Ligand code: FES
């Protein structure tokens with residue numbers, strides 16, 4: 001069960017909840033699970049977010065594995081210059 | 082539109098062309114003669130990317146009319162290397178990473194050559210002021226100045242030009 | 244994807260020793276072809292008519308007189324970019340189309356309204372004057388605070404903050420980042436500093452204006468040649484906006500004369516495409532400098548409120564920021580990036596950062612090196628230095644005391660893996676520049692900076708030629724020497740000389756999709772893919788040797804450019820070089836190649852610390868940069884001189900932003916300085932040499948430890964320069980740029996209060 005933390009203002013769409021315990025093997029399934037637990041998040045998640053797993057940022061890879069004790073953060077979609 | 086007939090010398094060769102009254106030397110070089118080494122960064126004399134030499138003076142070719150080149154002698158970046166052999170400035174720019182994107186490079190090289198032909202041993206400040214009309218957005222100028230210094234040293238015959 | 248991570252590898256033969264670059268000779272001889280350097284037989288020239296108003300309704304456009312002018316071949320307006328279902332499903336693309344050609348309303352001075360293709364540029368320019376546009380001028384707003392105020396002129400009637408609510412607004416998005424109890428944090432503080440800072444909108448200022456050449460043939464297929472940071476992006480966006488099938492459009496990236504983020508989107512390409520489609524002839528479209536300033540992306544301008552507190556021993560207890568960013572006519576100002584990066588160098592127990600993304604009647608902001616970060620860092624680094632001064636602590640020691648470290652929690656949430664901020668601070672402190680005595684009216688400023696760095700979708704293809712040399716195709720435009728790095732990495736892996744590898748930027752028809760090239764991505768992501776492609780080619784090479792020797796594939800290994808038996812049991816065979824294997828490729832199974840496709844993540848953040856010494860002329864308000872030092876973590880510097888060059892270039896852009904560069908609007912909302920004369924970027928005589936020191940804390944996410952380096956270097960200079968000015972004058976600049984008039988006013992209003 002990985003702990004998934006939302007960025008500050010995102011929790012507004014999850015009725016104030018900041019953290020979720022989610023059992024999912026990879027990023028894609030974790031986002032799907034999160035979207036069904038807090039349906040108002042779904043449109044944002046579908047538009048694209050950045051996922052941090054143990055400090056490394058993933059913008060794309062839906063199949064990146066999540067270990068049960070991984071630290072997972074949902075962050076806004078990011079871009080560089 | 083009336084065209085003028087112009088005869089000029091470019092990098093030692095006699096060249097004839099026709100141009101409109103409002104065409105600049107830069108337009109002529111690029112669009113009529115296919116010499117795209119000189120670049121247009123602004124068209125208003127502010128960036129130096131279009132720098133060429135006319136009768137021994139560096140000019141912004143975007144501010145010179147094509148018709149004004151009649152009877153003059155023009156030197157551009159295309160004439161700087163002798164065949165395969167690069168000018169020491171060109172070599173030092175390459176070796177010293179004095180270019181990143183390279184869009185400013187032709188103008189800067191032409192301007193720097195004119196400087197070294199006048200003053201073989203310029204100080205850092207002299208180089209900086211001489212090149213103050215040539216904008217470079219990529220490098221922060223540091224490596225450009227060093228490359229000019231190193232090329233100057235080599236051209237003066239100083240062996241330890243690092 | 245199991246990558247052979249070996250960031251401790253130290254014995255590089257090629258990487259780290261690159262001297263020259265493959266495209267170098269063409270660039271010093273004038274042969275290199277940039278965006279505007281392409282010509283096609285029968286080519287037409289296009290020009291764009293732009294709005295003279297900041298905000299106006301387009302009541303009608305009459306193009307008939309222009310069309311009747313001899314030499315004019317076609318005119319296009321928004322009507323030539325009709326809706327299509329794919330486009331309408333993508334909100335971002337709908338906005339890009341609106342930015343490319345105004346529909347209904349013009350939203351800023353310089354917004355495109357129509358375009359003409361004619362036999363030469365002079366006729367095209369003349370035709371623009373004959374297009375009659377009837378405007379109803381509307382009230383406008385260009386300032387971020389005014390745009391947020393009640394009753395402000397509204398740009399988009401349908402815009403709602405975060406898509407919620409009933410009231411039209413100019414606030415597109417809000418964001419909050421943070422953790423910890425912020426009120427408790429401030430209660431613990433012995434000292435609190437609270438200030439508001441503004442930074443102007445700076446333009447990326449690439450010397451090469453946007454340019455393209457489009458050619459649509461009678462069968463509906465088309466080609467574009469253009470200067471861009473991402474030709475695959477150009478292809479996909481243009482195809483969707485022009486209603487073409489993606490496979491029918493091939494885009495070739497020219498050499499690119501600078502981008503820095505500003506060429507990560509499209510402006511003129513669909514226009515040239517539409518004109519070419521209408522005329523059946525190649526159409527060249529080159530922006531003037533005036534157009535570049537008025538219609539392409541500057542940065543957001545910002546107004547930032549910071550409150551930070553620390554104990555008397557120098558521990559930051561709380562950090563709070565409100566960031567108001569205006570990003571021009573469409574949503575997308577990077578206030579979210581500002582909020583995430585603002586405090587990323589430190590580890591305050593409690594942190595809260597709020598961001599607002601606001602639209603105004605200015606050109607849509609585009610990415611610029613570390614988008615969103617420099618203006619936030621300016622505010623934070625100013626306050627950090629002020630806190631250090633308040634408790635009488637050295638500014639580097641204060642930063643060291645609070646610095647983010649490997650394993651600490653970042654201000655944006657996640658825990659950092661291996662990072663190198665402390666190393667940059669220590670190296671900066673030990674550097675001789677930090678102890679040079681200063682004279683009167685001189686001041687020293689320190690600032691640190693952070694950028695995430697990203698990877699992205701990447702495909703590369705590597706072919707072994709008949710003579711054993713290697714042709715490498717990458718899909719990321721070279722924005723400053725990246726081809727050299729790619730050659731080096733391929734050569735390193737294959738164990739062959741650097742000179743034997745040639746790297747080209749392949750067109751969109753020749754390679755899989757590649758994301759746009761941002762400043763930090765290329766060496767990391769394309770490099771990663773290059774290494775893996777080379778490893779795949781090595782596998783093929785070893786397999787061929789195994790076949791030739793008649794031994795199993797796993798009994799062969801690759802060393803120093805040759806296949807050799809893996810161990811004593813494999814048998815006795817003389818090494819087979821890449822050249823020998825290449826020569827018989829045809830008879831041993833066909834061409835030898837390796838390719839690799841990846842969505843690269845894990846680029847690894849990069850930190851930097853800058854020290855600047857500045858002198859202030861109290862008469863004229865002029866600020867002279869006396870000395871400048873950059874210390875940055877590059878993970879592993881593949882081409883050290885180019886890494887230095889990237890760092891120096893970024894720092895000087897930051898210096899320009901701090902001292903001079905900004906968009907100036909008049910009361911009609913028109914840009915007053917759309918040229919290099921009045922928008923003054925640093926010139927050679929403004930600057931000293933820029934000292935650099937590369938720190939290498941390997942990135943665990945890359946086989947060689949490489950981190951992105953292109954972006955971080957623009958983050959610290961704004962704060963560093965402001966801190967130096969504060970130290971020199973005793974008054975703290977809160978508005979950037981601190982141009983001479985601003986500095987004079989500042990010194991007059993708050994004379995000499997020692998900090
Ligand atoms: S193009 Fe001539 S000075 Fe800029």
Ligand code: FES
Pocket residue numbers: 179180181182183184185186216217218219220450500501
């Ligand atoms: S190298 Fe890009 S502008 Fe000078």
